[in-house]
Amino acid sequence: MIKDLAKQQVVKTHHALGTTITLQLFGTNQTWILDESIKLIDHYEDLLTVNRDESEVMDINHAAGLHPVQVSSATYGLVKLAVEKSLENFGFNALIGPVVKLWHIGFKGARVPSEAEIKAKMKLIDPRKVVLDDDNQAVFLQEKGMELDLGGIAKGWIADRIRDQWRSFGVRAGIINLGGNVLFVGTSPKRASGNWSLGVQDPIEARGKNITSVMVPECSAVTSGIYERYLLVNGKKYHHLIDPRTGYPVETKIAGVTTFTKNSVDAEIECKRLFFAGKPVENWLNADRIGAVFVYQNEEVVYEGFDRN
Numbered sequence: 001m002i003k004d005l006a007k008q009q010v011v012k013t014h015h016a017l018g019t020t021i022t023l024q025l026f027g028t029n030q031t032w033i034l035d036e037s038i039k040l041i042d043h044y045e046d047l048l049t050v051n052r053d054e055s056e057v058m059d060i061n062h063a064a065g066l067h068p069v070q071v072s073s074a075t076y077g078l079v080k081l082a083v084e085k086s087l088e089n090f091g092f093n094a095l096i097g098p099v100v101k102l103w104h105i106g107f108k109g110a111r112v113p114s115e116a117e118i119k120a121k122m123k124l125i126d127p128r129k130v131v132l133d134d135d136n137q138a139v140f141l142q143e144k145g146m147e148l149d150l151g152g153i154a155k156g157w158i159a160d161r162i163r164d165q166w167r168s169f170g171v172r173a174g175i176i177n178l179g180g181n182v183l184f185v186g187t188s189p190k191r192a193s194g195n196w197s198l199g200v201q202d203p204i205e206a207r208g209k210n211i212t213s214v215m216v217p218e219c220s221a222v223t224s225g226i227y228e229r230y231l232l233v234n235g236k237k238y239h240h241l242i243d244p245r246t247g248y249p250v251e252t253k254i255a256g257v258t259t260f261t262k263n264s265v266d267a268e269i270e271c272k273r274l275f276f277a278g279k280p281v282e283n284w285l286n287a288d289r290i291g292a293v294f295v296y297q298n299e300e301v302v303y304e305g306f307d308r309n
Contacts, residue, residue, distance in 0.1 A: 008026065008027055008028055008029055009024060009025060009026045009027070009028075010024070010025050010028065010029055010030070010031050010033075010034060011023065011024045011025075011034075012031065012034040012035075012038065014038045014041065016038075016041050016042055016045050017041065017045055017049075017154070017155055017158070017178060017179065018051065018179070019178065019179025019180070020179055021038075021041065021177065021178050021179060022175070022177040023037055023038070023162070023174070023175075023176060023177070024174055024175045024177075025166075025171055025173070025174040026172070026173040026174060026186075026189045027172045027173055027189065028171070028172075030169075033166065033169050033171065036165065036169075037162050037165060037166070037176075040158075040161060040162060040165060041158060041162070041178075044074065044154070044157075044158045044161065045158075047071075047072060047074060047075050048075060048078065048150050048154050050097070050147070050148075050149050050150075050151065056069075056071040056072060056075040057075065057079075057148055057149075057150060059071070060079070060139045060140075060141060060148055061141070061146070061147045061148060063140070063141070064141035064142075064143065064144050064145060064146045064147070065141065065142065065143050065144030065145070065146070066144070067140065068131065068133060068136070068138040068139060068140035069138060069139055069140070070136055070137055070138045071137060071138070071139060072137070073137060076132075076137040076138075076139065078150055078153070078154065078157050079094075079130075079132070079139050079148060079150070080132055080134075081153070081157075081265070082094035082148070082150055082152075082153055083127050083130045083132060085153075085269050086127035086244075087127050087128065089244075089245065090272070090273045090276055090277070091243060091244065091245070091250065091272050091273065091275065091276025091277075092152060092153075092244075092269060092272040092273065092276075093125055093127065093244035094127070094148055094149060094150060094152060094153070095124070095125040095126070095127055095130070095146060095147065095148060095149075095244075096125050096149070096242060096244050097125075097147040097148075097149045098121040098124045098125060098145060098146070098147055099118065099121045099122060099125060099242055099244070099247050100240075100242050102117055102118065102121055103231070103238070103240070103242060103249075105229055105230060105231045105238060105239070105240040105249075106228075106229030106230075106231075106240050110231045111231070111233075112231070112233055112238065118247035118248070119247070121247070122247050123143070124143055124145045124146045124147070125146075125244055129141065129142040129143055129146065130142070130146075130148075152268060152272065153265055153268045153269060155178045155179070155181040155264070155268065156181055156220065156222060156263070156264035156265035156266070156267055156268035156269075157264070157265040157268075158178065159176045159178050159181055159183040159220060159264035159265075160183070160220075160263050160264050160265055162176050162183075163176065163183055163185050163264075166185055167185075171185060171186065172186050172187075173185060173186035173187060173188065173189050174186065175196075176264075180222075180223060181220070181221075181222050181264060181267070181268070182198065182220065182221045182222075183219075183220040183221075183264045184196045184216070184217075184218050184219060184220070184221075185218065186218060187217075187218065193215070194217070195215040195216060195217055196215070196216050196217070196218075196219075197213055197214075197215055197216075198213060198214055198216060198221050198260075199212070199213040200212050200213065200214070200223070200256075200258050200293050200295065200301075201223060201225070201227075201256060201258075201295075202295075202299075203225060203226075203227040203255035203256050203295055203297070203299075204227070204255075204299065207228070211295055211299070211301060212293065212301050214260070214291070214293060214303075214306055216260050216290060216291070217290070218262075219260050219261060219262055219267075219290050220260070220261055220262070220263060220264035220266075220267040221258055221259070221260050221267060222258065222259055222264065222267035222268050222271045223256050223257065223258040223259075223271065224241065224256065224257055224271045224272060224275040225255055225256030225257070225275075225295075226239035226240070226241060226249075226252070226254070226255060226256070227239075227255055227256065241275065243276065250275075250276055252275070252276075252278045253278060253296050253297055253298070254275060254278050254279075254294060254295070254296060254297070255295045255296060255297045255299075256275075256294075256295045257271055257274045257275045257292060257293070257294050257295070258271070258292065258293045258295075259271040259274060259289070259291075259292045260289075260290040260291045260292065260305075261288055261289050261290060262287075262288045262290070263288065266288060266289070270284075270289060270292075274292055274294070279294065279302075280292070280294065280302065280304045284304065285304065285305050289305070290305055291303070291304055291305025291306045292304040292305065293306070
């Protein structure tokens with residue numbers, strides 16, 4: 001049965017969400033399923049992107065300080081989740097955009113802003129200034145200049161919607177890879193255990209070089225790391241992960257954290273939680289949180305939830 005699944009497979013790549021997307025199905029040659037998935041991705045990108053002038057999220061941003069904006073249930077639900085997690089103040093903040101744009105790390109014009117500039121922009125990232133109207137599915141940013149950016153969780157949420165779609169089509173096994181955000185669907189056709197193998201990036205090597213690998217059941221894997229986008233000024237390295245509590249890149253010994261959770265949107269969120277914590281969090285593991293791999297800047301690897309004996 002497993003070998004039969006592995007024999008038949010279809011793959012499609014697509015550029016969206018600012019990255020290269022790879023969708024792979026096992027045990028079928030039905031390419032139309034992947035075509036439908038690509039349509040779904042493009043639809044959600046049209047709703048959620050902040051990289052174009054028009055989208056539902058940009059409508060909210062354009063109306064900041066002016067009036068609430070009614071949006072679709074999909075956009076509203078994701079905005080509500082993003083705001084709830086931002087209010088927990090563990091490092092994730094869907095309103096961090098104005099501060100991130102000051103630094104612009106990883107892009108042309110990157111610089112170290114002044115403390116005064118940072119303080120001014122910090123006034124625009126308070127999630128308590130987002131008014132959510134459940135009855136009308138409307139969102140209001142109370143201060144002009146505030147910006148919502150769902151980039152920190154949108155890929156995971158979209159991956160979960162593709163998985164839901166695949167399940168409705170009877171897909172038995174597949175891999176959704178949204179530019180490094182990976183979601184395994186079903187059981188692996190390559191191993192009798194049904195587990196999937198995933199490599200964890202080595203932070204000092206080229207992309208694709210792994211420092212370790214783990215075997216996991218059906219789940220999602222997401223990585224947050226400091227090693228790909230940074231700014232070097234007078235010998236000091238500033239990475240791109242800005243701490244919304246300070247306005248500066250988070251001080252950490254971590255090079256990267258990979259989280260493994262049942263749902264991909266949770267992997268996105270929990271990856272930030274563990275990265276900003278800088279170490280395993282007590283009582284973090286549960287039925288939905290399968291494990292995590294911490295890679296430190298000194299190349300030490302710490303496993304949470306995995307038996308490496």
